Amino acid sequence: MKDFCAAQRAMRNIRKAAMQRGVVAVLDIGTWKVACLILRFDGPDLSGEPDGIGAMAGQAQFRVIGAASTCSRGVRFGEIDGMAEAERAIRTALQSAQKMAQQRVDHVIVCFSGAEPRSYGLTGEVDITDEAVSEQDIARVLAACDLPEFGEAREVLHAQPVNFALDHRSGLIDPRGQIGNRLATDLHVLTIEQTAVQNLLYAIKRCDLELAGLASSAYVSGVSALVEDERELGAACIDLGAGTTGISIFLKKHMIYADTVRLGGDHITADISKGLPVPHAFAERIKTMYGGVVATGVDDREMIEITSETGDWEHDRRKVSRAELIGIIRPRVEEILEEVRERLLAAGFDQLPSQQIVLTGGGSQLQGLDGLAARILGPQIRVGRPLRVRGLPQAATGPDFSSAIGLCLHAAHPQDEWWDFEMPLERYPARSFKRALRWVKENW
């Protein structure tokens, strides 16, 4: 296994430096909006000031001091499509967040949903030299996982050890210090397209920022929208975004699978726009105001006034019943959910002990979605809102901010990844330091 993660190691160091400085920005680059939160890390709040939020399992050591979101531009399917436009969107969000925080940020952690993530489950096994498992042994067993062929131009985004087995005992979370002979591990690797990452890096660089971390938005919205026991027993988080729908499956507090369906709320809007026909902005408006998936008798009588400016009076003064609107929306939602069901089935979600499904993301605010999803995906369905974090404005507490908030939590308590462990000495490639330097030079 070659050192495929020099870049990730470098990023991890930048993240540590940012934590030291105490201020870091998290940026959720989505298809519909770019959200930016600025976090200040200053330890737990000891003032005892009651703000209605408890200790939150140690998540309270940071505070959101700036939040802003702006309409995203130049992003399609969660990938950067137009560099200059995307850069402007990032600048807008970051500038208004900085203005709110009254503080300059130089380090940013980014999550995005596109770039066709693919999950791989790897296993590695190694004999233990001492009788107790040391950190070096863990690094060795992680290095012993044999990587499959990822394909051309793909890069590792996450590589998290999800399980350790010592001799016949499996399901260990932290095997260090335990006695045994043979250590095995299961590693979950998520790869993405390299060009998407490079575009993102370039956009961040053009905004004079330093990238302190990358995360998959499917993963981070699972972190914020799932509660602890759901993550422990097995659950899937469906992040219904605008351009993509992210799927992440959690078991034993680790993500074991992630995928995206390249369908989302924008497709619903496009359907409305084509079907009625109305401008895209107006379609988005009536989708959010009157949209739903289950039509009732009342909806036949509820008329939506459609205005446009073609100059044709008949065309400009139309009325559409809500049932018609629902009739356009529902097939597309069904299509998305069926696609999600296929992915879940392919991942073996039905084998998990608990099959909780949590819908989150902006699309989950569609009325009646949970009923429809229950019929397609399974009975255990709920609509998840993200965890509350300190200092977050009310406007940013909705399910459409679950990936941004999940990224905050991920920044505060990052999951151990492959590159957090020192590489075993015998596997250190020559001139790796030089290569890392070159990588940094190229990308920053």
Add this chain to the structure above:
Amino acid sequence: MRALRARLSHQHSARPDPAPSRLAYRLQRLSLTPSFHRFLRVGLPLIATFGTLGWLASQPELRAEVQARALDIQAYVEQRPEFTVHMLAVEGASPELIDDVREVLPVAFPISSFDLDLDALREVIAELDAVADVSLRVRAGGVLEARIEERVPAFVWQTRAALVLLDANGHRVAPIEARAAHAKLPLLVGPGANEAVPEALQLLQVAQPVTARLIALQRIGERRWDVVLTEDQRIMLPEEGAVRALARAMAVDGAQELLERDVSVLDMRLAERPTLRLRPAAVEALWAIRQVTLDEDER
């Protein structure tokens, strides 16, 4: 028919791009940088101030003008009548001393009080022999007041060259022409007498019984005193314990009227052996008496 009311979507399309330009974005980030803030608050004013001052100071004609104007203002203030000193008032001094003071004081009235160096003037006055202490101040109304404490003469000191008055500390007060003008002051004679004035004072105190006959205290060899009396008598005192020796001599005189007799010198220099020197007549008389006594013995 067109709608008369402006449409929402119309307004929407007319909205400017909300994205900040690259320059605006960088400026905002710069303005949020704490070090930049510090620079604006402290560094920039300092640079501006010192830069301007430095530039002004580098123009020679400007500097000269500023200096000239400052001197003008200074001169104007100094020339104000409120600060002018017209006259000198000397207090606590004899008329001769007042004349002396006026003579030595290097001040030409009227003068601005800013130009008076009181400390230096005070030094000049204090250097006069007759002045023990002096305080100088500028009094309201433009008067320079010198309050002088004069030295009180206690002795007349006669040296080979001149007659000088000394005060109780042995300091010169003034030279005099004639002893007669200060007949009441005791006379000290001999070089080095001024350095032993305190002892001389004590000796005078002890010599009270012979004050009427006292002519002078003579310093011998700058180390010891002789008390010179009328009728060419003198009492020689030792270097150490002169007062005690004189007291002894006075006691003997008081008891036996020693000095009334035909004695020229009472030598007290050796405490264990006081010695008398008789006059020649007395010696002869003594010899004569001794002769008589011998003759009687032979007989």
